[in-house]
Amino acid sequence: MSASANGQEAMTRVSIAAGPLVGPVLRRVVGMLAARADLPLDRLDDAVLVADLIAARAPAHVAAETVDVALEPGPRTLSLVIGPLRPGGGQALVVDAAVPGVGNVIEQLADELSVDAQGEDAAEFLRVTLAYAEAVQ
Numbered sequence: 001m002s003a004s005a006n007g008q009e010a011m012t013r014v015s016i017a018a019g020p021l022v023g024p025v026l027r028r029v030v031g032m033l034a035a036r037a038d039l040p041l042d043r044l045d046d047a048v049l050v051a052d053l054i055a056a057r058a059p060a061h062v063a064a065e066t067v068d069v070a071l072e073p074g075p076r077t078l079s080l081v082i083g084p085l086r087p088g089g090g091q092a093l094v095v096d097a098a099v100p101g102v103g104n105v106i107e108q109l110a111d112e113l114s115v116d117a118q119g120e121d122a123a124e125f126l127r128v129t130l131a132y133a134e135a136v137q
Helices: 022-038 040-060 089-096 105-109
Strands: 012-019 065-076 077-085 111-120 125-129
Touching: 012 022, 022 040, 022 065, 022 077, 040 065, 040 077, 040 089, 040 105, 040 125, 077 089, 089 111, 089 125
Parallel strands: none
Antiparallel strands: 012 065, 065 077, 077 125, 111 125
């Protein structure tokens, strides 16, 4: 990984064959980048939980045989861009993240959540951003 001109980490992309390795690989990459983004421990745990949910639910919604995630660390933030997903797959992935008795975990933990369609085939990309802002005294 390298830093960009403004001192932020460069974007990291992972492409994992849909299957049993999606969870362990994504969990480790997200944990490492969340720590490098200087997220506090509770937000780092939130990022890993979101990664676990994405890993478990994304294979049903991807446009190919892989789960592709771009990770963008920033100062006390980490954004995950999942896709390309099938048309309608972004919102379906969010809906699938609901846990009985808890609700939708991704919606509860994300500071920003959006679905964007790109290209002629209307492939979708789900962006989940987790951040930490210190309280102003």
